[in-house]
Amino acid sequence: MSLIVCHDCDLIHRVGPVPEGSAAKCSRCGALLYQHKRDSLERTLALTVTGLILFVVANAFPFLGFKLQAQVHETILITGVQELYHQGMWILATVVLLTTIVMPAAQRVFWFPL
Ligand SMILES: [Zn+2]
Numbered sequence: 001m002s003l004i005v006c007h008d009c010d011l012i013h014r015v016g017p018v019p020e021g022s023a024a025k026c027s028r029c030g031a032l033l034y035q036h037k038r039d040s041l042e043r044t045l046a047l048t049v050t051g052l053i054l055f056v057v058a059n060a061f062p063f064l065g066f067k068l069q070a071q072v073h074e075t076i077l078i079t080g081v082q083e084l085y086h087q088g089m090w091i092l093a094t095v096v097l098l099t100t101i102v103m104p105a106a107q108r109v110f111w112f113p114l
Helices: 040-060 077-086 090-110
Strands: 002-005 012-015 023-025 032-035 064-068 071-075
Touching: 012 032, 040 090, 071 077, 077 090
Parallel strands: none
Antiparallel strands: 002 012, 023 032, 064 071
């Protein structure tokens, strides 16, 4: 038994185990409280691994390029962080590093919704 609060009307429910393929609904407004989806763990794992692979691919290939006459300059996220650091903007480099690489990677690795 666990307590679940309805997101629509704030009524508190005591909900027991929900059989696979069924759902618990609010007794007052009928809103969906909890749904036990089939193979949810396997689907979540597959999506998490896919997200991790796409995260690596997205950070390995250039996302921005400049072409000026014969010079072509392409950048990936980490080179932007390096450039900010080399220009003395280490606080901004740290913020960009945390928000574009570290936290999204940590979310992929450590956040595992069930
Ligand atoms: Zn409700």
